[in-house]
Amino acid sequence: MPSVDTILAGLFAGGPDLGVSTVAQGPVVQLHAPDGHPLVSIEAPQLVHVPGEAERLLGSQVPLLQGPFWWTEARATTAVPEAARLAGSFAGRVAAALGGTVWPPDAAHTNVVPLTTDTTTLPAPAATSAPALDLVTDQAAVVMQDRPVVAMTTWLTEAVRTAAETDRALQLLTPPHTRLTLPARDVLRAHPNRWVVQDPDCGYYDGLGGAQLHWKDGAFTPVRDEDGNARRAPAFQPASTGTGTGMGERQLTLSLHTTHPATEDLTLGHALEAAFHHLTGRPPVGWNTAEPIALPWSTRQLTDLARNRAPKPTWLAVIGHPDRPAIATLRITRTPAGVEEHATLTLGHASGERPPLDAVAPLAETLAAEHNLTSMLTTLRTARRDLTVPPHFEPLPSPLTFTLGPHAVHDIGLAHAGRPPLALRPVPLGPATRPALHYPLGDGADPTAWTTFQQLSAHLKSAPEASGRPSDR
Incomplete structure (x- = not known):
């Protein structure tokens, strides 16, 4: 781990007149002006064991980093012009001392x-402001990022938590070349959060939904036409060149x-x-409570974390080996039914590469027999192999299969669950008695697959046994 002396040498980037303090319950060190105005926030280093994360x-x-490496981030405030160079000097000094790499x-x-800006004339940071927040209003907490990929880092995790606790929308503002990781996408598409893209030609737009946006009443909100409908940004078009949706x-x-x-x-x-x-x-290769995914895969360690956090839920990101793109999120909750795991696993496939569809049914059988499966939905979509999300239109996923676990089948009733009023018949997995x-729902290209799945879901929920039969779990 970088020594205290090395960190202190980096913190002298602005000379001896600047102050240092800790925030966010300790894991963030902040370099601030003599009047206390924050200039640079430095995250506590974390040791990354997972290959390919950088x-x-x-x-x-x-440069490709071999073996475990220490990762830390320095964020400069956007309110002080010198702050970005201060952050660069901190990073350069630490890298020079330790032989590291800076991005x-x-x-x-x-x-x-030298600090030449009179920070006493600047507005005081909001009392609710997390180190990652660049702008806070009564309606929104705004984070500005200019990097190739925005991940669900500890910075962004803290910003999301702060926004939620103060009843604000988290709004991420990026240039159009930025992409999101899937964990970051999942958080930003949850209401009321938003990914705001600043395009040089059409202004601001929603990077996940395509609506044109403008700054109004303290937040980025949709621009509406005379009928009250949100306008679609011209920049939100399917990719026609490069990797991703244009390349199969x-x-x-x-x-x-x-x-x-x-x-x-x-x-x-x-x-x-x-x-x-x-x-x-x-x-899996690794797991963590944020990105980068730093810890070697260990079911024991993640179980210990979930136990220590209970009854609060635990959110994790999990990743596979770099040569086979696969990333997952896992949410663990304690409920009256027991301990529930909600996992979403996504695999990326190149053009011409066949996804392992034949492995889905055997997996479903294993999960049902050995891992207390409640349900599993499998979908296929045209999207990037590298599992990042660009700020343009991507086709919706198409359902392939849905699996109902044995306990759920028992609760609904085998006769009802096994005979949906549709042109499909489920395949039983496991013991005939339970x-x-x-x-099967579609082949990945069937436009009616979602309708079929919705009709199946409605049928399963309509079972009289579903509300009256006690579970024997």
């Missing part, structure tokens, strides 16, 4: 950066739900591990 999040500009490469230097790349996604009895010997993460094994041929049911 390249995944920063791109090929970063962006041209930001690093070792010069002293696809993503296979599994959304699986397991429910376990809350026993002392319960170990979590095995269902997701089985999914990785069946679909990629190997277990099977799981595996429903």
